[in-house]
Amino acid sequence: MAREKTKTRRRGLRRAQRRPEHVTSERRTKPPIVELRRATKIYPGGTVALERVSLRVERGEFVFLVGPTGCGKSTLIKMLIRELEPTEGEILIAGRDIATLPAERIPYLRRRVGTVFQDFKLLPSRTVYDNVAYALQVIGASRAEIKRKVPDALRLVGLADKLSSYPDQLSGGEQQRLSVARAFVNHPPLLLADEPTGNLDPATSIGIMQLLYRINRTGTTVVVVTHDREMVDKMRRRVIALDRGQVVRDQAAGMYAAEESTTEFAARIREEMGVEGPTGLPPSGPKRPYSGPSELFED
């Protein structure tokens, strides 16, 4: 029964996509995967977290969001999955204003936007394996699918030997990697990572970045919040800098390095940052190649 409901809702989503403004759009280009239009967030009590922020992230981009603590980075991420709603302005995901999503469809948005939370948000009563599996159970994945995908995801983040540990038995870095694994296990078209390397040593940080880069290369749009300046500089990707709730710098593609493979990428970063030795992650990729993201909303 639940499945049938899901189907009708998806159909509803598709129908919404066929609304006139999209059909009559002459260029018929796909809308940017993330678009903020003068988004403002004022917390109760008067703190202004974001002030008239406008920005676009195109499909397939790898974007860093940087800025000092309290500049509104995390608020922005929270608004993208509608954990928070903007006080003013619009937030569009794949061309759709998410403020117009009815409450019962919010879960469907969140399933298609993988999120690595700053405080991990793991389920304390579940094992490492079950934490990742939950993200698949939520979307109604079959048991076989779960059995196939979960170990893969955990191997990618280097937690293959901790399947039956509980989150409180893991180190901070391991919890973070678990959070990453959960965020991308169902191959979301958009991956948001709030400080994914915040608690990690440089070697592991590079490993995570390499992982995010690998995910990005399969077509997933990745937005990474960080204040690790050094890492950002080395990665040579688009950087959006926030300060006191406003965009103060948006440095785009000009600095992009030529297309490099993930191994080359990792090697270069490691060299430039002066880190040697293993990253804590397995050197090779997953057994099965990462298949790339599904569409955010079916067109």
Place this chain on the structure above:
Amino acid sequence: MGRVFFFIAEGLRALRRAGAPSAAAIVTVAVTVLLLGVLVPVLQTTSGKTEEVRDQVGLRVFLHDDATQEETDELGAQLREIQHVTQVEYVSKDQALEILRDRLEAEDKEDLTAQLPGSRNPLPASFNVKPDDLDNINTVRAAITPPGESGEPAPISPIIEEVADSRDEADSIKSVTGAVKWFLIIIAGLLLTASLLLVGNTIRLSIYARRREVEVMRLVGATNWFIRWPFMVEGLVCGAIGGLIAIAVLFLGKEAVVDPLSDSVGLISSGDTIAFARLVILLLAVAMGVSAIGSGLTLRRFLRI
């Protein structure tokens, strides 16, 4: 189908892991159900008894001695026609005398009827008329003796000598049984409210301890019902265990205390008391229903993220 098993497994898992809050919920349910289990039969017996008392009150229509059989039959039919009348019973002169003799004998008094000259029977024949409810007794009376043109009561048949209804008795029974009825309704209402609040509160505590977990589930894209079902399964199981404990205690109490007593105390053995099997099913259903629905409802406030 896979989903159903998943939800059941999830509910049971949560139950195993959250031992203390679950135990608290089970104990609360058990105590509440025990209370209900004792009070339901008590309330039922009491209300059964009051009904019985109310049933015994009726009107007596005394007839003139010269009434013919035809007239009597006609009046009987007329009485049965009156609205709110459930039962009309004819008591002949002989039967009335018989009843008086029995009563005197029962009270160990001298049989005065033997002294009647020439075995003359002074007692009148009568109809016992029972209204469907005590509250309607005056309506029935008015129907038998409607006020005539001069204001004097004019009976519907000339053979009626008098209509007696022991009015004072009826009035006092009416007010007492009415009060008892309301008292019972209020007690039952209070008890039900108290049990709902108690169970609800315990469930809220156990869910509050897991509100972070619920938040995380929401943020990774679980729908409200996906989160809610395991909690409801948990409530269902808690309710079932608590209910069974209470029923076991009730059964022991019934075997050890009530059954031996029922031989000597008439109140307990009175027929209206609910059958134990039906009581068990009722209590179990209430316990499980309240716990499961309570869990589902309480969760609502944590699902607003």
